[in-house]
C-alpha cells in the first residue's frame with residue numbers, strides 16, 4: 001500500500017521536506033539541462049484545460065504540455081484505461097512475452113494513420129521514434145544519406161539531434177554528429193525572401209534540395225528525406241501544400257524514402273488525425289509520439305508491412321517500448337477522439353482561434369504574423385515597422401504577462417520570438433475567447 005504523507009512524516013528516519021522547500025532547492029538537485037527552463041511553475045494537480053499551481057492559482061494550459069495532452073490533462077477515459085491495465089500488468093518485455101494492449105493498439109492504429117501504414121515499432125518518446133525511423137530507412141535501403149530541413153526539430157538523442165536544425169544551441173558541444181546527414185532550407189512562407197509567396201518559397205527549398213542531390217550526395221546514396229509536415233519547435237511553420245507534394249514526387253522518382261516526423265503535428269492537432277491527411281501527402285515512414293497516449297510515454301515508428309518487415313530482427317530493440325499501460329492509454333485516447341468528435345472540434349475551434357490571433361495581429365503592430373492549422377497555431381513578435389525583425393524581448397514580456405493573468409503558453413522559433421498556442425482538442429469556443437481576451441489584455445499591458 002502507498003504510505004501516506006503523514007505516515008512518511010512521522011517516520012523519524014526519513015527527511016521530509018515540504019513541496020515549497022523542495023522547489024526552492026531544485027537548482028541543487030535537478031540538472032540545469034533538465035530543469036532550467038521557463039517558467040518552472042510548480043503544479044499540484046492537473047485536470048482538463050487547467051493546471052492548479054502550488055500558489056493556489058488556476059492556470060489555463062494553452063500549450064497542452066507541448067502537444068502531449070491533446071484531450072486535456074488526466075482525461076477520465078485515459079485514467080480509467082490506464083488504471084485498469086495497471087491492475088493487470090505494468091510491464092511487458094515485448095518479444096519475450098506478449099500483452100493484449102500492444103496488439104490491440106497495433107490493430108487499431110491503421111484506422112487512423114494515413115494510407116497503408118500498418119506495422120509498428122513502439123518506443124517511449126519522439127526522439128526514439130525518429131531514431132527508429134532513420135535506422136529503419138538505412139537498414140532497409142543499405143544507403144547512408146539522410147536529408148533533413150533547416151528549422152526542423154527531431155529530438156535530443158544523437159541521431160535525432162543530428163537531424164535537428166532549429167537552433168544552434170541544440171547542437172552545441174555535440175560534434176562529431178552522425179555522418180551522412182544534409183540539411184536544406186524548409187519552405188517557410190513568412191520568413192522566406194518572398195514573404196507569403198507560396199510558389200517562390202517552395203521553389204527556393206526544392207531548388208536547394210535538387211542542388212544537394214546533384215552536388216553533394218547522389219540520390220542513389222540517400223536512404224530518406226525526413227521532414228516535419230508542420231515545423232513545431234522551429235516556429236509552428238505551416239508550409240505550402242505544394243512543398244510536401246513536391247517532396248513526395250522527388251522521393252518517389254529518386255527511390256528515396258519519405259519520413260514524416262509527426263511527433264508534434266499528429267494525433268488530431270491539425271484537425272485531421274495527422275498533418276499528412278490535412279495535406280493529402282503520404283509518407284513511407286512516420287514517427288509518432290507526444291499526443292499518442294495523452295501523457296503516458298509512448299512513441300511509434302510506423303510503416304507499411306512491405307517495408308517494416310524488411311527491418312531485420314535484433315538490429316533494433318527496446319526494454320520499455322510498447323509499455324502495457326501506455327498502449328492502453330493510447331487506445332483510450334483514439335477512442336475518445338472518435339467518440340467525442342474531437343477532429344471536427346479541432347477544425348472548428350482552430351478556425352476561430354486563428355481568427356482571434358489575426359485580430360490580435362491587426363490590433364498590435366508588435367505581432368508580425370498569426371499562423372497555423374487546426375489547433376497548432378502561433379503568433380510571431382517583430383519590431384514594429386521593421387521588415388519582420390524578430391522581437392524576442394516582447395515575446396518574453398508577453399508570455400510573463402499572460403502567465404501572471406493565468407494563461408500558460410510557450411515560445412518557439414529560431415529567435416524564441418514566436419509563441420505557440422496549442423490548446424487541447426476538446427477546447428471550447430468560450431475557453432478560446434477567455435484565453436485570447438487575456439492575450440489581448442497582456443499585449444495592451446506590455447505595449
Ligand SMILES: Cc1ncc(COP(=O)(O)O)c(C=O)c1O
Nearest residue numbers: 125126127153154155232263264
Ligand atoms: C517534431 C518533433 N520530433 C521529435 C521530438 C522529440 O520528442 P521527445 O522529446 O519525446 O523525445 C519533438 C519534441 O518536441 C518534436 O516536436
